[in-house]
Amino acid sequence: MGQTGWIFDINRCIGCHACTIACATWNGTDSVFWRPVARIEQGTYPDVVIRNLSMPCRHCADAPCMQACPVKARSERASDGVVLVDQGTCVGGTLCFWACPFGVPKIGPEGKMSKCTYCDNRPDGLPRACEEVCPTKAIVSGDLEAIEPIARQRGAERVGGPARPALFLVR
Amino acid sequence: MTRMTLFWILIPLFIGALFVGLYRNLFVKLGVILGASGRFIPFQSLDAAALGRAYADEVVVQRRIRLRGRLPWARHMLISWGFSVLFVFDVLTALLTKYLPSEPFMAGNGGWLFLKFGLNLSGMVLLVGLVVALGRGAKAAGTEEARFNDMPGAAFLLAVVVTWFIAVAMHFANLRPDPSRGWALLGHWLGEAIRGGAPYGAAYSFFWISHALLASAFLAYLGWSRMIHIFAAPLGRIFYHQPAIRDAKVRGVMEGLLRPRGGRS
Numbered sequence A: 001m002g003q004t005g006w007i008f009d010i011n012r013c014i015g016c017h018a019c020t021i022a023c024a025t026w027n028g029t030d031s032v033f034w035r036p037v038a039r040i041e042q043g044t045y046p047d048v049v050i051r052n053l054s055m056p057c058r059h060c061a062d063a064p065c066m067q068a069c070p071v072k073a074r075s076e077r078a079s080d081g082v083v084l085v086d087q088g089t090c091v092g093g094t095l096c097f098w099a100c101p102f103g104v105p106k107i108g109p110e111g112k113m114s115k116c117t118y119c120d121n122r123p124d125g126l127p128r129a130c131e132e133v134c135p136t137k138a139i140v141s142g143d144l145e146a147i148e149p150i151a152r153q154r155g156a157e158r159v160g161g162p163a164r165p166a167l168f169l170v171r
Numbered sequence B: 001m002t003r004m005t006l007f008w009i010l011i012p013l014f015i016g017a018l019f020v021g022l023y024r025n026l027f028v029k030l031g032v033i034l035g036a037s038g039r040f041i042p043f044q045s046l047d048a049a050a051l052g053r054a055y056a057d058e059v060v061v062q063r064r065i066r067l068r069g070r071l072p073w074a075r076h077m078l079i080s081w082g083f084s085v086l087f088v089f090d091v092l093t094a095l096l097t098k099y100l101p102s103e104p105f106m107a108g109n110g111g112w113l114f115l116k117f118g119l120n121l122s123g124m125v126l127l128v129g130l131v132v133a134l135g136r137g138a139k140a141a142g143t144e145e146a147r148f149n150d151m152p153g154a155a156f157l158l159a160v161v162v163t164w165f166i167a168v169a170m171h172f173a174n175l176r177p178d179p180s181r182g183w184a185l186l187g188h189w190l191g192e193a194i195r196g197g198a199p200y201g202a203a204y205s206f207f208w209i210s211h212a213l214l215a216s217a218f219l220a221y222l223g224w225s226r227m228i229h230i231f232a233a234p235l236g237r238i239f240y241h242q243p244a245i246r247d248a249k250v251r252g253v254m255e256g257l258l259r260p261r262g263g264r265s
Helices: A018-027 A064-068 A097-098 A129-133 A144-154 B003-040 B048-060 B065-070 B070-099 B103-107 B110-139 B144-148 B150-176 B179-184 B186-193 B204-224 B227-239 B243-256
Strands: A003-008 A037-044 A047-054 A075-077 A082-085 A141-142 A168-170
Touching: A003 A144, A018 A129, A018 B070, A037 B003, A037 B243, A047 B227, A064 A075, A064 A097, A064 B003, A097 A144, A097 B003, A097 B227, A129 A141, A141 A144, A144 A168, B003 B204, B003 B227, B003 B243, B048 B065, B048 B227, B065 B070, B110 B179, B110 B186, B150 B179, B150 B186, B150 B204, B179 B186, B204 B227
Parallel strands: A003 A168
Antiparallel strands: A003 A141, A037 A047, A075 A082
């Protein structure tokens, strides 16, 4: 298996936050949301649109959070490129949050950083909790090579940048 | 090579290792942050009041550790405050004894008693915290909780503190009894307890040099271990409590992502 990642379709997202809740429920993160939905208003009156952007970890191929961690608490799983945090080693310095181009890592109430684990505790064959619950199918997860045809079909582009985030985005 | 020559070679090496560790494991990381996200972080929006509140919450009362439980919080408070106050008193003592006559401090002049009291009280606080931490760590060995304990760091610091108390006790035992040394608390009590074996010559030198080397080695260790959180956690967290800066960073990312490819700068 190669690098895993996401397709996110902004045009399909209705901002219902079902993915946020499903993620928190499945992973038991309580009030720490690994997949918040950010909302932004664009344009000027009367041509104004509200757009929603689900903001999970993009499991970047060159993750700046890994480079920024002073205690090397972060690692990239060789099998699928998923970036993980070792809670035992993490000292909660929040440097990963500041380094992440997307501001993804969250500090928990007990002072450890946490973020999307790509639902590594899901039984084989089940989609990610966020993907499963999304009513408009705005989220697709999987091996980047496997989901690339779907991304092309939807007109998604791979998000660029030095971190090489594993994300196809339909704008 | 004499023992003291080795001592004067090792001390600067250890202090240098601290600065190299801080450079490699903290300042280089801060460079990564500024390189990756610096343009999204509006430092000019810094809220000084929020900064102060975050410092009080995260550093002074350590609320997040309190949420883990009373015991983890109590031992972390004892260790962090014991260590911090002891460090301040150590520096103060070193400066005062270097630039002012050291004899009043060593022999027990009333004006210098606060140094003895401060050093020993904070040392005792640190000692209690470390003993509790190591006891708790030993009890948790092999369990899931053990992953969160920094046993090597705690054991290292305990060695620094214990050698210091032994050296102080031997030093006091070598001097004539002086009631004012009662302010030295544990150092004084231990000194009186071992007075029968005085004078301590070689043993005192051994513990004093051991303490000095261990303390310097511990400073070096700070920059290369989980102990670096002493510097990284307060710094990162007080900035994390800046909603305006955090929101602006996320907004900057969103606007960048939503911009059509052709429109990117």
